[in-house]
Amino acid sequence: MEPLESYWYVTTSDFFYVLVTQNNSNTELMKVKEVTQSSHYVGVPLELKFFPMSPHLIQIYFKAGLEFNFRVKTKTDVVFSNDDMSIYKNKIADLVRNPGNFCAVANGAAGLRIGRPYKINFSLEGNLPVVFITQETTGVVNPLSGVGFQCNLYIPLKKVNQNLKN
């Protein structure tokens, strides 16, 4: 398979050309307005949190984390310039690479926890940076790093012995 970039021929109109096939006698293009690919993952996080101050209702913390994600489902949608071409949707979708089945992400974060430890609490954290450890993470683009934010609602399922509290 040739590099993905070869399949896209960008124009100044509201569509771009996608090379569907090229053989010895034909070059076949299709006018496409939009390609959307969505992937769903189930992830396992592994986190180390550091609370620099003694427990308070509102508390700052720092975090180093790893996240192991397993792809469950990928869906690719295509919007053609000519609606009659929609029967060829699978042809275009097949050209878009599927992401790898596994992706791992490392991140550092700083956050704010609201609530008491081991009780229902809420936290908001900014992830900087988020580094993709695995390559070929996604089908269309290959991200290397990024930033993000995360909201967490912590609901303890089991009452914790008072002696374990900090």
Next chain:
Amino acid sequence: MKYLLLLPITIMILASCSKGNELQKSVYVRDSKNPELPAYSEWGYNTFGAYYDRQPFVSNDYEVPAKLIVADGSTSFFLTGQIGPYYNYSDANMTVTFILRNFAPNLYNQLILLNDSVIDLKNPLIEVKINIENTESEVKILNGKLEFKHARNLIVDTKPVGVILSGYFEFQAVVDTKPVTMSDGRFDVGVLRDNFYVMDEVD
């Protein structure tokens, strides 16, 4: 374990709403080995380039890079661009024409007959013309070839719209008593209704 909805990716390439025929425009991809020339391609990028002695002869954005005119049982393959050391508007206009006698397609899709053909420019059925700044020179070919490596139907949304001609050319010639060499020539041009002419139909 937690559930993640990760990585929704949307490609949206939305720009201005020009309704011109995009397939007639040029896509210039620089050749890494010969940076003054476009890279060889077979995508219908509407570019060509060669060295005329040491000067680059290349297509540009304001001249139609290729035209094919069928007249009197011959096909003239025009490559029009500019010659000069700089890729700018002050460079001189230049056209090289390859005239193929005994080849007269009625429709552009018949150009695929040229697929995988190498034409010896010394063949008496072939004539080469060079025009620089509207001055045509007398050309005597010493040796050379015009190679149509691929001639492919161009199909858009399942309908044929033209033919993509891609290949190479080179020759040595005496041009107005001066020996010159055209080297490293390459072309990748789309031939559509707009740049294919059958002059016999006019008569």
